Amino acid sequence: MQTEQLSNEIRELNLSFLMLAQAMIRKDKAQALFRLGMSEAAAELLAQMSVQQLVRVASRNMMLCSMRFGDDVVWSLLTERHAAQAVDANADRLHASVLMASRAATATA
Numbered sequence: 001m002q003t004e005q006l007s008n009e010i011r012e013l014n015l016s017f018l019m020l021a022q023a024m025i026r027k028d029k030a031q032a033l034f035r036l037g038m039s040e041a042a043a044e045l046l047a048q049m050s051v052q053q054l055v056r057v058a059s060r061n062m063m064l065c066s067m068r069f070g071d072d073v074v075w076s077l078l079t080e081r082h083a084a085q086a087v088d089a090n091a092d093r094l095h096a097s098v099l100m101a102s103r104a105a106t107a108t109a
Contacts (some may be wrong), residue, residue: 014057015058018057018066021038
């Protein structure tokens, strides 16, 4: 992938992320804070941004979103590589959600 193409892809990803995050914050702020793993102050700022401001911020040459976990256990639970039954899969997704919630709570504390 060429550098210019990679930069364009990053900008598109950034804009999509910012627009999604802004919509989530405006719809249900508490849930958005949890799902996005961001502070209330950052959410307030993002919620108030205009489309032009979102485009300007998105045009930076660095990714604004990132995966918040690198734990193999969480990835395994989310991808259901080892789940054989639907009940187990639901329990695995719940377990992954609990793990992520505890990490988000300790990160914001």
